[in-house]
Amino acid sequence: xxxxxxxxxxxxxxxxxxxxxxxxxxxxxxxxxxxxxxxxxxxxxxxxxxxxxxxxxxxxxxxxxxxxxxxxxxxxxxxxxxxxxxxxxxxxxxxxxxxxxxxxxxxxxxx
Amino acid sequence: xxxxxxxxxxxxxxxxxxxxxxxxxxxxxxxxxxxxxxxxxxxxxxxxxxxxxxxxxxxxxxxxxxxxxxxxxxxxxxxxxxxxxxxxxxxxxxxxxxxxxxxxxxxxxxxxxxxxxxxxxxxxxxxxxxxxxxxxxxxxxxxxxxxxxxxxxxxxxx
Ligand code: HEM
Numbered sequence: 001x002x003x004x005x006x007x008x009x010x011x012x013x014x015x016x017x018x019x020x021x022x023x024x025x026x027x028x029x030x031x032x033x034x035x036x037x038x039x040x041x042x043x044x045x046x047x048x049x050x051x052x053x054x055x056x057x058x059x060x061x062x063x064x065x066x067x068x069x070x071x072x073x074x075x076x077x078x079x080x081x082x083x084x085x086x087x088x089x090x091x092x093x094x095x096x097x098x099x100x101x102x103x104x105x106x107x108x109x110x111x
Numbered sequence: 112x113x114x115x116x117x118x119x120x121x122x123x124x125x126x127x128x129x130x131x132x133x134x135x136x137x138x139x140x141x142x143x144x145x146x147x148x149x150x151x152x153x154x155x156x157x158x159x160x161x162x163x164x165x166x167x168x169x170x171x172x173x174x175x176x177x178x179x180x181x182x183x184x185x186x187x188x189x190x191x192x193x194x195x196x197x198x199x200x201x202x203x204x205x206x207x208x209x210x211x212x213x214x215x216x217x218x219x220x221x222x223x224x225x226x227x228x229x230x231x232x233x234x235x236x237x238x239x240x241x242x243x244x245x246x247x248x249x250x251x252x253x254x255x256x257x258x259x260x261x262x263x264x265x266x267x268x269x
Contacts, residue, residue: 011211011214012209012210013209014207015207015211018203018204018239019239022200022241022242023239025243026182026185026242028147028180028183028246029245029246029249030251031254032179032180032181032254035179035180036180039178039179040248041200042175042178043176048175051169051175055165058161058165062157062162063155065154065158066154066158068151069151069154072151073151099165099169099170102170103170103174103175106169106173106174106175106176107174107175
């Protein structure tokens with residue numbers, strides 16, 4: 001139940017981000033300056049935290065989505081759905097920790 | 112005494128009634144089944160495309176500091192990344208649009224509300240997919256700014 005709520009919320013959040021992300025990337029077609037200016041706005045500590053949160057959402061949606069697929073297509077999927085949720089959470093933690101350490105030390109480490 | 116309310120569900124074919132409860136055949140064929148299958152197939156492919164995208168753009172080398180016009184130009188000078196990003200754009204947009212369609216069907220009670228929310232959703236999605244596709248293919252990685260060729264190893268010598 002809660003994994004479903006989480007899947008739904010992360011799905012919508014990612015979708016709205018994607019709309020904006022295609023728009024900002026489209027600025028490469030306008031001019032190098034326009035793109036570089038907007039992308040510069042991503043490069044501050046607040047956005048770094050936002051990106052990290054977004055990636056946390058994507059990693060959860062991705063692993064939980066694979067779990068949903070396993071429940072639907074694997075013969076024993078329904079039986080092990082609870083165990084698979086723990087696997088999802090463990091994979092989420094490891095993957096997210098790896099991403100957060102690397103990305104935040106790059107983004108906040110200054111340059 | 113508690114009166115049993117009339118069902119609030121919308122009309123047949125409005126998306127409000129789960130297919131298995133419809134008594135009439137409906138004209139939608141097996142669209143919902145294909146949509147269900149598409150969510151799962153696209154999901155598997157998207158894991159690879161998105162994790163690869165995040166890894167190459169944010170975790171390798173200088174990470175986010177490396178991202179600027181030249182970075183994007185360098186990637187899209189290569190058909191491999193053009194195709195990667197195109198596949199990601201289309202799959203993620205179709206997957207996300209279909210997911211949000213399901214959510215609208217679940218929560219918007221009135222037929223008219225549901226209809227207009229979906230009109231807005233489809234219009235926004237169409238604009239983004241078309242815009243993104245055009246940008247990937249009409250993009251010039253080697254623009255000449257003020258008569259000067261931008262530097263970049265992938266550009267032919269002026
Ligand atoms: C990273 C790989 C992804 C995987 C493995 C994945 C998997 C799934 C699966 C299996 C479903 C359930 C469909 C159903 O219950 O019928 C789903 C729903 C959904 N996904 Fe994804 N997805 C991924 C990426 C995305 C992306 C990039 C977006 C946004 C653009 C997105 C937005 C949604 C939405 C809005 C839903 C509907 C949620 C609901 O009905 O409760 N997903 N996803």
